[in-house]
Amino acid sequence: MHDSHIHLALEPLKSNISDVVNSFIKDNGIYILTQGTDLLDFNETLEIGLKYNQTVQVALGLHPTYFEESTIQKGYFKNLYEKSLKHLDEFESLVRTNHKLISAIGETGLDYHQLSLNKTISADIKAQIIEIQKLGFRKQLNLAKEYNLPLSIHARDENGSSRCVQDVTQIVAEEGRGLLRGSFHSYTGNLKSLTDILDLGFHIGFNAIITYKSGEDVREILRNTPTDRILFETDGPFLPPQSVRKNKKIKEKFAQPSHIREILNTAAEIKKIDPKDLEKITDENYQSLFAPTPQS
Ligand SMILES: [Zn+2]
Numbered sequence: 001m002h003d004s005h006i007h008l009a010l011e012p013l014k015s016n017i018s019d020v021v022n023s024f025i026k027d028n029g030i031y032i033l034t035q036g037t038d039l040l041d042f043n044e045t046l047e048i049g050l051k052y053n054q055t056v057q058v059a060l061g062l063h064p065t066y067f068e069e070s071t072i073q074k075g076y077f078k079n080l081y082e083k084s085l086k087h088l089d090e091f092e093s094l095v096r097t098n099h100k101l102i103s104a105i106g107e108t109g110l111d112y113h114q115l116s117l118n119k120t121i122s123a124d125i126k127a128q129i130i131e132i133q134k135l136g137f138r139k140q141l142n143l144a145k146e147y148n149l150p151l152s153i154h155a156r157d158e159n160g161s162s163r164c165v166q167d168v169t170q171i172v173a174e175e176g177r178g179l180l181r182g183s184f185h186s187y188t189g190n191l192k193s194l195t196d197i198l199d200l201g202f203h204i205g206f207n208a209i210i211t212y213k214s215g216e217d218v219r220e221i222l223r224n225t226p227t228d229r230i231l232f233e234t235d236g237p238f239l240p241p242q243s244v245r246k247n248k249k250i251k252e253k254f255a256q257p258s259h260i261r262e263i264l265n266t267a268a269e270i271k272k273i274d275p276k277d278l279e280k281i282t283d284e285n286y287q288s289l290f291a292p293t294p295q296s
Contacts, residue, residue: 001029001266001279002286003257005107005152005185005205005233009044012254013237021045021052024087024257025150030255030283032257033290035107035152038070039087039174046101055097057290059104059152061140062091064133068118077125085134088139096214097106099147106152107185108140110168115196116158118125137257142173144182151182153202157189165189169196181210182288183231186239188217191224198229205287208255211266227281230267232260257290 003024007013011165013020024032042060049058071083095102108199110133115126144151153172157164165187173178177200184197197204204225205246209215222230236255241262244253264282268275 001026001262002031002033002232002283003029003234003236004031004033004183004231004290005207006032006034006236006255006257007037007041007238008032008048008236009041010237012252014048015254016042017048017052020256020258021055024260026073027258027261029055029257029260030250031286031290033104033286034058034151035176036060037107038066039090039094046098058101058104060091060095060098060104061086061103061106061108061152062136063107064065064109064137064154065114067136068115068129068131068171071146075120077121077128080125080128080132084136088136091274092139092143095143095147099149102149104150104152104182104224105144107154107173108137108151109156110134110137110164110171111154111156111157112158112161112164115123124175134167137168137171138175141172141180143177144278145176151180153182153184155184155187155189157218162190162193165193166196169193169200172200180195183233183289185233187221189221191221194221194235196224203229203231203289205231206231206267207235208239208259208262208263210270211262212243212245213242220231222267227271227273227278230282231277231285232263232267234259234263268276 036042051057067084071080155165155168183203185203187204209218234255240253241259268278271296
């Protein structure tokens with residue numbers, strides 16, 4: 001059992017870290033890939049990776065929404081490009097310094113969803129932010145290529161659109177078709193773009209959305225994803241599974257790696273395959289992408 005996408009440096013996971021990791025191991029959990037998303041959580045993410053290095057691997061990335069969040073001040077954007085380029089430079093040197101401690105670049109990608117929700121940003125600024133996101137994504141893809149690291153990719157569209165996923169697959173193809181590998185985490189797009197992603201050789205990360213009543217679209221994506229391209233993830237602390245969501249006794253509802261068992265069993269039902277077989281295949285998928293390889 002593996003969790004290919006989680007944020008262990010975020011609360012309430014961080015405060016409960018030893019329980020969180022140990023309950024996963026007790027249930028035969030093998031690998032956790034924790035994701036850094038900004039310049040603030042890098043150190044904590046690396047520390048957690050070092051402390052639990054038998055189980056936890058580290059991905060470092062700049063989340064696409066970070067560029068918007070880190071440059072806005074009282075509703076205005078100042079020095080959008082300069083600040084973003086500075087953050088990208090800082091990120092790059094962090095990766096160069098720590099590349100032996102990391103197993104992937106992520107999470108990185110494009111996000112047009114959050115921008116579409118912000119009604120106060122002008123179309124011109126939105127276009128600039130998207131350009132910066134693309135620039136940042138390309139830089140991170142190139143770092144992944146340089147250090148031969150897999151990716152954990154975030155691609156989230158404005159509702160009803162598929163432009164974001166199309167841009168992501170196009171950029172991945174331009175920067176390194178056949179050279180880049182990794183996971184499209186929490187993919188929620190259409191079946192046409194799913195084919196594009198699979199054609200690029202990438203895997204798809206499935207989380208507790210498949211356990212939700214509202215998750216039919218993602219269950220359909222799962223039905224159309226070959227088992228040798230399936231990965232599991234919790235995206236914790238976000239997206240607790242249905243059993244936690246509806247349990248009134250649990251006050252603090254958050255996703256943690258042990259919830260992979262429920263996600264895996266649900267996926268096995270959907271794919272009509274023995275859960276043990278699915279666990280074995282998907283662990284091999286994880287291992288082929290992210291498992292530690294000797295580095296010079
Ligand atoms: Zn995430």
